Amino acid sequence: MIRKFTEIDEEFICENCNKKVGKLGYSCRNHCPFCLHSKHVDINPGDRAEHCHGILEPVRVEIDGKKGYIIIFKCKKCGATRRNKVAKDDNMDLIINLTVNNSGMI
Secondary structure (H helix, E strand, O other), rough: OOOOOOOOOEEEEEEOOOOEOOOOOOOOOOOOOOOOOOOOHHHOOOOOOOOOOOOOEEEEEEEEEEEEEEEEEEEOOOOOEEEEEEOOOOOHHHHHHHHHHOOOOO
């Protein structure tokens, strides 16, 4: 059986805002809590098998009845879209703006 989720919770420097991002502590850190950007490195969560390595820009937030708020990202390099749950320490002002504006429609 192929594992579709590899848990990696590590610190990194955000390539969008250059801030140091610490470990999440309760799950895997997927994106910057300050600017909400991510990096296109996974095909399946945590596998680091994606070759694009573009910047994933948050374009909108959806509400999932079971998972809560979900950030929708679009890769600036290849155009792929990805989804990830909002983390407890994410910038809520940016989350609110993404839910209200939805200006980055895919």
